[in-house]
Amino acid sequence: MSIRITRRGALFGASGLAFAAAACSSGPRRPEPEPQTGPFRHGVASGEPDQSSVVLWTAITDDAGGEYVFQVAADESFETIVFEDREERTYVTSNAISTFKVIATGLEPATTYFYRMLFNGISSPVGRTRTLPVGAVARFNMAVCSCSNYPAGYFNAYRELANTPDLDLVLHLGDYLYEYSADGYASEEAERLDRVVDPRHELISYGDYARRHALYKTDPDLQAAHAAAPWLMMWDDHEVANDAWTTGAENHNEGEGVYEERVYNAMLAYHDWNPTREPEDQIGTARIAEIGDLATLVVTESRHVARDQPMDFSTFPIADDADPDDPANRQAIADWRANEIGRDDREMLGAAQIAQIADAFGAAAGKPWRLLGGQVIMGRVETPDMIEALPGWLKFxxxxxxxxxxxYIQRSQFDIPFNLDAWDGYVAERERLYDAVREAGSDMIAFAGDSHNFWTNQLMDDDGHRIGYEFGTTSITSPSPFERVPAPGVSFSRLIEDKNPDVIRHNDRDKGFIRVTLTPEAMEADFVTVSTIRRRGYTAGSDSRWRVTRGSDGLEIDAI
Known part of the structure; x- marks a missing residue:
């Protein structure tokens, strides 16, 4: 049995919006694949597996039509086919690109499968996928990633992710693409790297977002990562627009049309171009993956369901260069934090999602691990005093x-939150989430993206109780905010670690992802790094490795 989710035909046609695969040269670490030609120029992907099914995705570039067949097999040679979905399609435009998506059902739990599409006798690349387990699980391997900006550099981290053996699941926590124009954010090297975005203007319409997704899907490193394992994906803000919330975004204005229409266009394109199960409203709420008796993973939606507008420093109550030793200034900051940032009605997830998390974690209280996949950093992070720490020449x-x-440097004297778009801008709801987790008789390991930095944080509530630990992944290519300030000899990471007792490790330099291994006894997180994103050849390394176990007083963490 198969369940078809969507068939978007003739997405691009006679208007000339055709796509070729991104150019690629060999690097010393791994032989690079040739660019895809023929009908399957955008690779294949699988996603959102459960114990008996998985979503399969591909796209076809063709103007003649014909028969296509999705196949799933127990072996890479396709001698034992366990699922087949067949249909015919007639195209009405030239050089059309159509996306295809189907749910392959009737599969066995904890089983590796191989899949492909045949179109008029031509085979797509072969992908590897895997269903979720039931019952006892000895080991489960994940990769956690986010923030892939096409013009910023090559997706070497995706290539290294694809090289990970025995990968059960890829957890992508958002900013899969960026909405900016060709001369926008992180585009300084785009011409030299031959990575100028298409379309060249900012994304507004459905066609805009679909074209950008199509461009990303021609990248050979991203194709390899998708083909290596099933993905569980959730967007952050840039899949629509920077710093998005329920009714607007920092990077949206009235001249760009009705915001709700932009969100609809972006979400429709997101689902068309990714291996996702589609909620009726294109957004839905949290996704839950049951990893047998080992873990429950809840992945939250934090932008379009409940989020209030992120705060910024436009409401900062005193001048940036005010005297930090003046008691009146200090009181003004304290009042601002309590009455503005600390407002009880500010939401990111909303009550319904918090209840969903509490229910899922309560039901999983007997499992070794309860995992929360979010988009932004949850741990408390205060900005270090840059005026005191930075050398005079750099400040000048x-x-x-x-x-x-x-x-930013001037305000840092006043003990301000590091990032108001993260959970430090929604502190009352963070406490409600912590309360819900604790009342469910639970603790948790949280994962986050967004920041373009690696993080290891302990999650402490306002009363000093540890709720769990957090691992934040750096970006695939997007620049760290600290790259804005060239500061030889200055370690911003050390300043953040020294300022914040809840921050165990911070890395503001490297690109990569987190490799996670779960067993009944321990959870291990390896911060995988790549040496460069400016050329295809790279070497992989490790910033740090962490092991979480359960001791007599709850979760414990050690560097390994």
């Missing part, structure tokens, strides 16, 4: 060259 250069960075 920044004050004369970068107003935004200089304002």
């Amino acid at each position: 250069i920044v004050s004369k060259s970068d107003d935004l960075a200089w304002g």
